[in-house]
Amino acid sequence: MEGDGPTGSAAIPEYLQMKNTLKKKLDSSNRNDPLHPMFVKMFEKTNTYLLEALACETLVISTILNPSFRLAIFEKHFPKEALDAKKRLVELFEERKNQMAEKIQQEKEREKDTALKEKETNEDDIYSFFSGPSNNSGQDEIEMYLGGVDRIIHGNKKDYMFSALNWWKVCFSLASSNE
Incomplete structure (x- = not known):
């Protein structure tokens, strides 16, 4: 997962893909296979890291916001986490919407204050001939x-x-x- 851009949204899908690949290798190999113990250990570690990634809100939200995955990846592979993830996404959206509304209101107030100050300045400015x-x-x-x-x-x-x-x-x- 190296590259030039943000990769947080690819962490969960990559761990999931790795887990599925290792599961197939485990199922296709027998216990006498010399690589079988390594596959078992890798499968366990990958599952541990996948659970850690699922516990990270940033990775979950970035995965949902990635148009390639959206909420569908959680609904298909992690149905228990899908409802909580959707709920948290809606909470974050509402929080951001409120922040933007406050910012717009503050900007309007700032513009109003600036206009009043400009008007006062223009009245005092002897070079403001077209006031x-x-x-x-x-x-x-x-x-x-x-x-x-x-x-x-x-x-x-x-x-x-x-x-x-x-x-x-x-x-x-x-x-x-x-x-």
């Missing part, structure tokens, strides 16, 4: 531009409804066509 419309912006386009109506703030989002660049392009093209 929003002035109180008495005029009716024609140049007065709207000079009045700061190039940006309207809806809640925490900025809506660029008036573009000075587009205004100048339109005015320039109109002036050019009149000449």
Whole structure:
């Protein structure tokens, strides 16, 4: 089980495969076979390691999350452990779902706080010329531009409804066509 990536999800299936292979070798060999004692000892050790792997929650969950095995490997080979493994997987999923919901809520609060701080900073910043419309912006386009109506703030989002660049392009093209 060496390689470039994580192999935890392959531990239980590998021990199971090894146990099945050794069981076949034991069944096909007789007691007089010189390798029989070694097969017996290897089968016992493999079974011990398999039981240790089944007791490790990390290996069980990683095996279930591996698309090659899922919960089916436990339902087929370890029916007693399958129910507990599924229950623990659901618990971990719910726990993670709650953590993500909390994280999203905290992020929303952080964004709200940041927006409030930006608004306070923009009001104090003398270089923030486009901080929003002035109180008495005029009716024609140049007065709207000079009045700061190039940006309207809806809640925490900025809506660029008036573009000075587009205004100048339109005015320039109109002036050019009149000449």
